[in-house]
Amino acid sequence: MTRVIRWGILGTGRIARDFANGLRATPDAVLAAVGSRSADGAASFAHAFEAPLAFGSYEELVACPEIDIVYIATPHPMHAANAILALRAGKAVLCEKPFAMNRREAGEMVALARAKKLFLMEAMWTRFMPALAEVQRVIASGEIGAVTQLHADFGFSATPDPAHRVNDPTLGGGALLDLGIYPLSIACALLGRVETVQAQAIMGETGVDLTTAFTMRHAGGTLSVCSCSLRARAPSELVVSGTRGSVRMHRMFHMAERITVDLLDGPSRTIDTPWLGNGYAHEAIEAGRCLREGLLESPAMTHDDTLAIMGLLDTIRRQIGLRYPADA
Known part of the structure; x- marks a missing residue:
């Protein structure tokens, strides 16, 4: 059987909702958990998208053993810190665009993922349409x-x-x-x-x-x-x-x-x-394929592509x- 990829979404804003809707059209993928800065926000999002787990902090989300990969859906300036939080917890990461605020932050993210041998990809969903x-x-x-x-x-x-x-x-x-x-x-x-x-x-x-x-x-x-x-x-x-x-x-x-x-x-x-669903399914499909094949980056959106x-x-x-x- 094909391995089901268990997703955690970090953040509960509009882009998080778009991605959660995209997961509904993604084969062999489930939304397993959501993390917010408030327990109420996480619970409301989890209820809307039928996620079994809701956490009132990002730290609790990335520590959850029931997820394989974290989707970073917070505002632009938080992307680097949130991705690094997830990587340090040993989680694969799909980070919403822009990947970071500048090349320096992006380099720190990529260096950490490579050092820990964890999958990391920029969620430039249009590259997979x-x-x-x-x-x-x-x-x-x-x-x-x-x-x-x-x-x-x-x-x-x-x-x-x-x-x-x-x-x-x-x-x-x-x-x-x-x-x-x-x-x-x-x-x-x-x-x-x-x-x-x-x-x-x-x-x-x-x-x-x-x-x-x-x-x-x-x-x-x-x-x-x-x-x-x-x-x-x-x-x-x-x-x-x-x-x-x-x-x-x-x-x-x-x-x-x-x-x-x-x-x-x-x-x-x-x-x-x-395209499938609302379009976000295609980047989720690619991330899932990479995880199943043990890849640390996608050949369609490499680390070097993102850094450039x-x-x-x-x-x-x-x-x-x-x-x-x-x-x-």
């Missing part, structure tokens, strides 16, 4: 010719409330870490290692970026042009262009259910790429003047 796999297949087939460039944007009109998480620098607010990380990560997945990056931004009154645009030159001689915004309802599409045509991930590209291939010498065609992305985010933030308390 069927649409991305199909785009990779189209590119690898040579159908659109030699790839030359990628364009991607991601934006919506968020609340201007300065107290809201997206506008609060103490909570890792700003467009780049919330939204820009999606096109950045997928551009790296499709075009490979980045040699240089250049960025500009429009900053808000609270000190976070409201709109950021950046271009990256990849090692293969390709360019990616990406943007993100908390003040614009952008098309949120991704297009990879080559010498013979292009492939497009449609609106809300990070969760596209179809892609379209347009060729210079042929008709366009659309390929359906449906965190380094790029640091560089972009230096260029646009975006600093967080964790950078001190």
Whole structure:
């Protein structure tokens, strides 16, 4: 029989609920426990998602022998500390994006996981969606010719409330870490290692970026042009262009259910790429596969991938003047 992966969720906010819903569509996986900063919060979450165990502290959750892996679902600035807590307790970890607040924190997390020989992966759920796999297949087939460039944007009109998480620098607010990380990560997945990056931004009154645009030159001689915004309802599409045509991930590209291939010498065609549940199941499936096979990292989202992305985010933030308390 296939080993059932027992999940513990650390945190009870919106992203924790999204992941718990995703687990419902994940084969051979169960939500075994949840941890919150309050017993009432944990109990309420456990009741809603039928988790048998609820803990009123993160320490109790990571010490629980009834879980195999911990999903970190707390606000951005807590990711590193919470992941390190779980790793020190001997638990495998799937950590929500952004993996950490900076490259230094990410390096500490990876070093600990490697030292303790524990599985650790960034929960960049879009890297495991069927649409991305199909785009990779189209590119690898040579159908659109030699790839030359990628364009991607991601934006919506968020609340201007300065107290809201997206506008609060103490909570890792700003467009780049919330939204820009999606096109950045997928551009790296499709075009490979980045040699240089250049960025500009429009900053808000609270000190976070409201709109950021950046271009990256990849090692293969390709360019990616990406943007993100908390003040614009952008098309949120991704297009990879080559010498013979292009492939497009449609609106809300990070969760596209179809892609379209347009060729210079042929008709366009659309390929359906449906996903399981709410989409989060695919990263849970990959984490489960890695645990069953004894892998310490996923070949689809390696530690080096994550560290490179965190380094790029640091560089972009230096260029646009975006600093967080964790950078001190």
